[in-house]
Amino acid sequence: MSADLLPGAAAVPVVVLASAVLHAVWNGLAHGLRDKLAGFTLISLASAGCGAVLVCFAPLPEPAAWPYIAASAALQTAYQLLLLRAYQLGDFGQMYPTARGTSPLVVALVSTALLGHSLPAGQALGIAVISCGLAALAFADGMPGRAQLPALAAALGTGVMIASYTLVDGSGVRVSGSVFGYIAWLFLCQGLVLPVVARAVRGPGLLTALRPLWGRGLAGGLLSLLAYGLVVWAQSRGDLATVAALRETSIVFGTLIGAVVFRERLGHRRITASVTVLAGIAVLQLTGGGS
Template identity: 55%
Template sequence: MIAAVLAAALLHAAWNSIAHGIGDRLVGFGMIGVADVVGGGALVAVAGWPAPGAWPYIVGSAVAHIGYNLLLLASYQLGEFSQAYPLARGTAPLVVAPASVLVLHKPLTAHELAGVLAVSAGLVALVLAGGLPGREELPAVAAAVATGLLIALYTVIDGVGVTRGPLLAYIGWMFLLQGPALPALAVLRRGRHLTPALRRHALPGLTGGAISLAAYSIVLWAQTSGALAPVAALRESSIVFGALIGALFLHEPLGHRRAAAAAVVLAGVLLLSTA
């Protein structure tokens, strides 16, 4: 399971770097929504209907994902990727850990608690590696923190919902329901300018959407084990992959502080893998 979640984290960093690199991010996120509709619809065609008890969680997760996508889009429009992405992802495991104890009544072992705290501390250190944010950066910081809170919300919802099953039906309907929101917003906001924007941004948007769907499907499978907090912490190691992608492919400086923070995250991952 550890390897699968780390693979999902790598995929997540990849689709976020693709989404951030799209010139018209609203259109890009709209195409990600189209991929959600197509992928979710295909799963629904194969898996059919979920259990009746899963519906409240599917609908709740879809609504939370729509809010998450809107806030993530705002975060990328207000601030830099290197700031918004780690802050959003680093906030989530700090909230999910106590929530998993309170909601799922699954106490963390000492190894799991240490691993979650190490991963979260490393992720926050990545955010602060360039110094404290200034006043002009506060709107972007607020949007990123709000994004992280919604990540925590849908993580907890899905952690309970996937146990109602069946898994493929749950995944399919959740993506199918959340998918139309961003394409509809892109149509309303871009109007007659949408078609030329699609010529430039459709392919990267659809690619990012397909990767996103695959990454979160792996996470949902991992959450069927009930290990909600460790899975959430491992998933957010995508920030380390994002920093490496930035350094290797986008020529962004890694620096000693970011490297040290990445090492703390790696230590947390190792703790979780031995828990």
């Protein structure tokens, strides 16, 4: 059913939950690809292709926005590289919630420590709950050995990159003069960087690696853009804190995908840890501490 056919109050949570499912699904597709660098390259090409179409209709951002677009494109490339590394090394059901849960925690801490924002009791509680949930995820299978540390480091680094480009985009879009123009050019610019990096790493053999994956890779890219578009639609019509909190239900969906699709061990510890991270994010967002 189209969101336009739903009553206004009901459409927003339905659309945001759909976005959360799509976000978890495209990450699951990326994790399931054997050649993850080739898969992420195709996802980036889908972003660049959509961006190339959108810039034909979007206003050009103001000059002040271009440094933010460049910085965000670099940060999103680092995010993709760290995420694919985390998926190469760890279980999807552990890496995805860790990466998603780290981001709002970092945003809240940076906003408080560096940007001078206050930290009310509710936000402090949210940070504490998220921290406990992330620690529980890290130790869900017992004390991490040396072999597990690179995967956890990559997942945590992914969350830091998400927080970084979130903060950059939050500032850049305010000076862009056009939200649509900023998003369109960002899609185009960030979508072109990873394919260049992949070409430098793989050389001429990259094209051969892309061929068997093009269907799932491009599907993942389109799903990621659709998930983002649904959130933007919801943010324009609903309460921002509620939208942000509902969006993080993708953590639960990601945990379930890890268990059902990838046959990963779920266990009560991972379930409890994922729900704890989600609860902490909900507290943080609903008390005004998220982004």
